[in-house]
Amino acid sequence: MTGTPRPPAEARPIVVGTDGSPHADKAVLFALREAQLRGVGLRAVCAYFYTPDRYTTYGWMTVPDPEGSLYTQLRDNALAEAHESVTRLKERIGGPTVDVEIMAEPGRPAEVLLDVSRDAGLLVVGSRGSGMWGRLTLGSTSTEVVHHAHLPVVVVPADSEVASG
Numbered sequence: 785m786t787g788t789p790r791p792p793a794e795a796r797p798i799v800v801g802t803d804g805s806p807h808a809d810k811a812v813l814f815a816l817r818e819a820q821l822r823g824v825g826l827r828a829v830c831a832y833f834y835t836p837d838r839y840t841t842y843g844w845m846t847v848p849d850p851e852g853s854l855y856t857q858l859r860d861n862a863l864a865e866a867h868e869s870v871t872r873l874k875e876r877i878g879g880p881t882v883d884v885e886i887m888a889e890p891g892r893p894a895e896v897l898l899d900v901s902r903d904a905g906l907l908v909v910g911s912r913g914s915g916m917w918g919r920l921t922l923g924s925t926s927t928e929v930v931h932h933a934h935l936p937v938v939v940v941p942a943d944s945e946v947a948s949g
Contacts, residue, residue, distance in 0.1 A: 796905030797825040797885075801897050801925065804830075804865040811910035811940040812873050816882055818906065818938075825883040827904065830866035831896035832858050832888060855890075863888035894928035901935060908938045 800815035802808040812828060819826040866886050874882065889896045901907045909926045926939045 792905075795822070795824060796903060797827050798822070798906045798908060799827045799829060799897065799901040799904040800908040801893060801910070801929075802828050802830050802866050802869055803862075803893075804869045805910070805912075807910035807912050807940075807942050809869060809873060809910075810942070811908050811938075812870060813877065814938065814940045815906075815908040816873060816877050816884075818908070819882045820877070820880050822905075823880075824905065825885065827885045827887060827900060828866055828870045829887045829889060829897060829900050830862040831891055831893040832862040833890070833892060859888050859890070893925045894932070897925070897929055898932055898934070901933075904935055906936050906938065907933060908940065910940050911942050 798815050798819050800812050802812050815826055815828075863886065866888060870884055870886055874884065887900065889900065891899075897907060897909065907929060909929050911926045930937055930939065
């Protein structure tokens with residue numbers, strides 16, 4: 785085998801999916817604490833889905849967006865949301881400082897998270913629960929990540945007490 789050997793998984797950064805929701809906040813808290821324990825960096829990723837048909841068509845009228853201003857606005861909003869959430873949660877946990885890279889990437893959340901975590905040691909996602917059925921199943925993003933992951937994955941349950949403390 786040639787090339788530079790990869791560091792062990794526990795020395796590689798942790799990737800966490802975030803969208804600013806309470807479920808995602810629990811995943812970010814878990815990931816921040818795990819990064820503190822391992823002494824590694826954290827990559828907080830907010831994915832946003834954009835297709836011109838989805839966002840520029842209103843009923844029977846299509847609104848042109850030649851400069852891509854809506855695309856830029858979606859990216860900026862996702863980045864701001866992730867930044868606000870991570871900053872608030874870092875202050876909440878205290879302790880050793882964790883270097884956090886905040887990213888907003890276009891695409892389906894599961895695909896983005898799997899791609900961004902190629903060099904990571906752990907991928908953390910939240911789950912969404914809605915009543916009895918929601919507690920028995922994972923959300924679509926967490927399900928896809930678990931089935932296609934190339935690294936260890938932690939799915940933080942929506943009703944997790946570990947991450948909320």
